[in-house]
Amino acid sequence: MIFADKEEYIKLRNEVHKFNLKELAPVADESDEKEAFPVSVLKNAGVLGYVGPHLPEQYGGMGDYYAKAVVYEENCRVCFGYNLSLNASDLIFANNIARHGTEEQRQKYLPGVIKGEKIGCWALTEPDAGSDALSIRTTWKKDGNHYIINGRKTFITNAPIADFFIVIARKPDSIKAEGGCAFILERGMEGLSTGQPFKKLGGRCSPTGEIVLEDVRISKEYLLGKEGSGFKDMFSSLDIERAYTPLSSIGIAQSCLDEAILYAKQRKQFGQYISEFQLIQEKLAVMSAELEVARRYVYHLIELMVMGKRITKEASIAKLFASDMVNRAAREAIQIMGGYGYMREYKVERYFRDAKLLEIGAGTSEIQKLIIARELLK
């Protein structure tokens, strides 16, 4: 039996859904409009164990990757932007600490994130290095027992509000995957500054911004993982991130379908409910079929990840298919709702804007195709 059909996860799903309807749904539209992250929801979610459930129990988590999948999907049904920031903190930042950090680093950084009291971010992308991740120019050099970091990161989820940062840098003159290091930085360190949140199309309550690093000098306790293993560790963690990302598409597409059905059963044209028109029924049927196929594949993918299987190809397949699917679902939901769907007052307008990021972030659709082809041909 697949994890999502087990009683404990059905129960968890219902609980998270109830919490989100009570706490997140009422602030989702306003947070999007004001481009402000709903910090209080994160804190309340932390109290209930909905932040970092996959992280080890000794730091406050449940050590349960399936619970993380359930919470992730449910969050995205209500507010994708909220989950985008939560995920950058508890999955990308904290999971990297849990997987590659020392015991001291885990004790220092994980409990605050799991409680929802501290926010982390993870910074690879630079103004001239996006898909071509190995072309980053942020550098580290050694100065006795210290490291000095210089560079600039952009498009970083949570950068404007983060307490903690993981920054990927390379040794000057190193090539390809050599000389990579990950460092843990903290707000307030000399030489580290962040810019104002960027104005975005979607995921607007999730603050995205720049990080500027000017001679940031840190001792070796802030090195994450081994010196030189930064890129290798990064690629192994990216597979986990990409296994979860398609759940954003599943959550948003489910909400698109729910809203479209509700509307089609209420709206009358030509003297009948539009749900009675076969052209509308066809749209609902295709949305549902594509959603269910994607959902089951993504659950299967999460199970493969938990088993410790290599999921590079499968994660790319899931991300590619699900992001394409949700963009079609959001477009069709607006189409079913006509002019009303185009209005801010209706949620599908936000879902449509949110869905686009899923074809760009964590590796674009083009890059997913390249990965799938590379895996097939090797």
Ligand SMILES: Cc1cc2nc3c(=O)[nH]c(=O)nc-3n(C[C@H](O)[C@H](O)[C@H](O)COP(=O)(O)OP(=O)(O)OC[C@H]3O[C@@H](n4cnc5c(N)ncnc54)[C@H](O)[C@@H]3O)c2cc1C
């Ligand atoms: C809202 C948001 C949040 C983000 N959060 C983070 C974060 O927290 N941390 C972080 O490090 N990064 C983050 N990113 C960055 C994100 O991962 C990059 O935007 C993404 O990897 C693409 O890089 P790019 O934007 O530089 O586009 P580019 O790499 O410049 O790509 C431009 C276009 O060229 C295509 N392309 C590039 N190379 C190839 C190729 N070889 N073959 C075919 N087509 C190609 C791409 O698919 C795309 O269509 C975020 C981005 C956004 C928009």
